[in-house]
Amino acid sequence: MEEEYSSMEGLVDLQKRSIRLSKSVIGEEEKKAVSNVLDSEYLGMGRDVQLFEKNLTSFFRREAVCVNTGTSALHLALQALGVGPGDEVLVQSLTYVASFQAISATGARPVPCEIDSGSITLDVNDAKKRLTEHTRVVMPVHYAGGMGDLDEIYDFALENGLRVVEDAAHAFGCSYKGKKVGSFGDIACFSFDGIKNITSGEGGAIVTDDDEILQKVRDARLLGVEKDTHKRYSGERSWDFDVKMQGWRYHMNNIMAAIGNEQLKKFPVFAEKRKELMKRYYHHLLNLDSIELLNHDPDYIVPHIFVIKLKKHDRARVREYLEMVGIQTGVHYKSNHHLSFYSNEVLLPVTDEISSQLLTLPMHPDLTLSDVDYICTQLKSCLVS
Numbered sequence: 001m002e003e004e005y006s007s008m009e010g011l012v013d014l015q016k017r018s019i020r021l022s023k024s025v026i027g028e029e030e031k032k033a034v035s036n037v038l039d040s041e042y043l044g045m046g047r048d049v050q051l052f053e054k055n056l057t058s059f060f061r062r063e064a065v066c067v068n069t070g071t072s073a074l075h076l077a078l079q080a081l082g083v084g085p086g087d088e089v090l091v092q093s094l095t096y097v098a099s100f101q102a103i104s105a106t107g108a109r110p111v112p113c114e115i116d117s118g119s120i121t122l123d124v125n126d127a128k129k130r131l132t133e134h135t136r137v138v139m140p141v142h143y144a145g146g147m148g149d150l151d152e153i154y155d156f157a158l159e160n161g162l163r164v165v166e167d168a169a170h171a172f173g174c175s176y177k178g179k180k181v182g183s184f185g186d187i188a189c190f191s192f193d194g195i196k197n198i199t200s201g202e203g204g205a206i207v208t209d210d211d212e213i214l215q216k217v218r219d220a221r222l223l224g225v226e227k228d229t230h231k232r233y234s235g236e237r238s239w240d241f242d243v244k245m246q247g248w249r250y251h252m253n254n255i256m257a258a259i260g261n262e263q264l265k266k267f268p269v270f271a272e273k274r275k276e277l278m279k280r281y282y283h284h285l286l287n288l289d290s291i292e293l294l295n296h297d298p299d300y301i302v303p304h305i306f307v308i309k310l311k312k313h314d315r316a317r318v319r320e321y322l323e324m325v326g327i328q329t330g331v332h333y334k335s336n337h338h339l340s341f342y343s344n345e346v347l348l349p350v351t352d353e354i355s356s357q358l359l360t361l362p363m364h365p366d367l368t369l370s371d372v373d374y375i376c377t378q379l380k381s382c383l384v385s
């Protein structure tokens with residue numbers, strides 16, 4: 001570090017560096033598409049949303065229903081399964097609070113479980129111990145695009161009559177044993193918030209082949225107004241209708257979908273770039289004593305975030321050091337069983353140990369290979385200092 005930045009040029013360079021942890025990548029195509037929607041003066045849920053759903057359905061080879069966030073996708077999927085007060089949902093504690101909020105929004109209780117320390121995905125054996133007569137659903141979270149042993153989770157669900165709602169917010173375009181996430185299994189929920197693998201500004205989707213669930217989420221996203229989706233896609237409104245369930249204002253609008261449609265076209269390029277960056281990180285960080293990489297297969301993953309485990313170092317110091325040299329880092333996540341709203345007596349020692357080691361390094365399609373080289377050089381010099 002001293003050597004590299006002892007010269008004046010070095011210092012100027014140092015001051016210029018500012019590497020963001022994550023960001024949206026937006027081009028002229030998205031701007032044009034949004035502008036077209038604005039010109040049409042039909043901003044609500046209409047043609048563009050219908051097209052985005054059609055495009056996603058071809059992508060997954062299963063029906064996709066779009067909503068306004070990934071959190072509402074999870075909430076509606078659970079509601080459509082009839083999950084409510086008195087029910088329990090098994091979920092890893094180490095996830096974004098969205099997974100927990102979606103469960104508690106139904107009135108059900110999220111039951112925090114341990115993670116597998118290698119993949120940071122749900123530890124099935126721990127989940128098995130927390131099974132009760134109230135358990136209805138298991139919610140695996142595809143952390144950083146990794147699925148862990150998803151087959152084992154499906155076996156566990158099948159044996160115990162549970163439904164599976166995959167929190168696939170990190171896993172758009174990832175595959176498991178050669179199959180695209182969302183194209184198989186029970187129900188998968190995706191997020192298109194600003195920094196996910198593709199974005200629609202904010203947004204989400206429920207993907208399943210269960211027709212009853214599809215119909216319920218289509219109605220529930222529009223205040224429970226029966227068959228309103230069909231009406232809106234024909235440019236009409238429902239004036240005479242019935243409502244038979246609690247609904248929400250969770251639909252996606254044309255402005256969002258217009259962005260999503262352009263992003264989906266670019267996804268192959270984004271995916272290639274994210275994979276390339278991940279491989280570059282692996283190239284630099286594999287086989288270091290003090291860093292452990294997650295047990296994920298870079299060939300199957302389109303990484304939304306790039307996370308490492310610091311085995312020996314104080315994370316706060318490492319983050320401070322990297323911040324000083326212009327590198328933003330993150331922590332995914334603070335475990336939910338430590339949040340006041342969800343805290344209970346549960347002890348999750350593996351989660352606590354691992355979560356203190358996790359450090360997220362920059363990952364987005366505008367990052368360059370030379371940025372990754374710089375990040376890894378800085379990280380390594382911090383670890384030996």
Ligand SMILES: *Cc1c(COP(=O)(O)O)cnc(C)c1O
Pocket residue numbers: 069070071072095096098099141167169170190191192193202203204
């Ligand atoms: C982003 C995310 C969500 C929720 O998605 P939003 O679109 O932000 O509501 C849910 N779970 C995980 C793990 C996420 O990262």
